[in-house]
Amino acid sequence: MTTKKPADVARIPQLALSLAPHRGVPTKPLRIMIMGIPNVGKSTLMNALLKKRVAKVGDEPAVTKTQQKLYLDKHTVLVDTPGLMWPKIEMDSDGMMLAASHAIGTNALIEEEVAFFLGDLLLERYPQLLTARYGFKTDGMDGIAVVENVASRRGFRVRGGEYDIEKAAHVLLHDYRTGALGRISLETPETRAVRIAAHEVEMAEKARIAAEKAAAKAEEAARGKRGT
Numbered sequence: 001m002t003t004k005k006p007a008d009v010a011r012i013p014q015l016a017l018s019l020a021p022h023r024g025v026p027t028k029p030l031r032i033m034i035m036g037i038p039n040v041g042k043s044t045l046m047n048a049l050l051k052k053r054v055a056k057v058g059d060e061p062a063v064t065k066t067q068q069k070l071y072l073d074k075h076t077v078l079v080d081t082p083g084l085m086w087p088k089i090e091m092d093s094d095g096m097m098l099a100a101s102h103a104i105g106t107n108a109l110i111e112e113e114v115a116f117f118l119g120d121l122l123l124e125r126y127p128q129l130l131t132a133r134y135g136f137k138t139d140g141m142d143g144i145a146v147v148e149n150v151a152s153r154r155g156f157r158v159r160g161g162e163y164d165i166e167k168a169a170h171v172l173l174h175d176y177r178t179g180a181l182g183r184i185s186l187e188t189p190e191t192r193a194v195r196i197a198a199h200e201v202e203m204a205e206k207a208r209i210a211a212e213k214a215a216a217k218a219e220e221a222a223r224g225k226r227g228t
């Protein structure tokens with residue numbers, strides 16, 4: 001659904017009530033809590049349900065700082081909440097994907113790294129969308145080259161003639177986030193399974209190296225004690 005279609009939004013209270021049919025009376029109002037990761041449109045949904053601008057919205061993560069509770073009608077309470085994030089993000093690629101889709105904030109430096117990551121991912125999954133949007137052929141490119149080519153095609157240069165990578169990175173991310181590049185899924189269950197398998201191999205290798213180091217240290221300590 002989209003909050004841009006009022007008819008979609010209008011179906012929500014009834015659907016929520018069907019999940020808790022014993023509520024929805026003045027003594028026991030139906031309580032609807034809007035939850036999700038940052039910057040996915042929770043507050044926009046709150047405003048759309050109430051048909052007025054009660055919650056601050058914006059295309060930035062962490063716009064909402066505290067819970068806000070308001071009555072939709074006598075029998076229904078709505079609660080908007082700040083975005084939730086996992087306590088620990090195990091895989092770097094997950095952090096990158098969350099940053100690319102703007103659930104995590106980026107500063108100028110990391111924004112470039114995120115754009116390089118997105119460039120690599122788009123090359124793998126949607127090279128034709130890059131060609132359609134920016135007009136360059138993607139053969140033999142990597143993520144950095146994608147951003148450089150965006151700079152080249154759009155004429156983004158800094159003083160001295162170098163490509164303005166910061167600006168090109170921003171444009172690539174913006175075009176992805178606004179849908180200007182097209183409809184994009186950063187991953188599928190299959191690509192996720194591949195990433196998880198690779199991550200597990202990497203973790204096992206790290207554990208093996210750490211165990212080897214610990215064993216070598218213990219051996220050294222034992223040798224020291226024996227005086228050999």
Ligand SMILES: Nc1nc2c(ncn2[C@@H]2O[C@H](COP(=O)(O)OP(=O)(O)OP(=O)(O)O)[C@@H](O)[C@H]2O)c(=O)[nH]1
Nearest residue numbers: 003038039040041042043044057058062063064083
């Ligand atoms: N295309 C589209 N954009 C939406 C939709 N809902 C919200 N947005 C946009 O998404 C951005 C984030 O909206 P918010 O409502 O502030 O998101 P939030 O989940 O409350 O964000 P936090 O409070 O930061 O966690 C805004 O730029 C909205 O205009 C939608 O259904 N479709």
Ligand SMILES: [Mg+2]
Nearest residue numbers: 042043063064
């Ligand atoms: Mg919000």
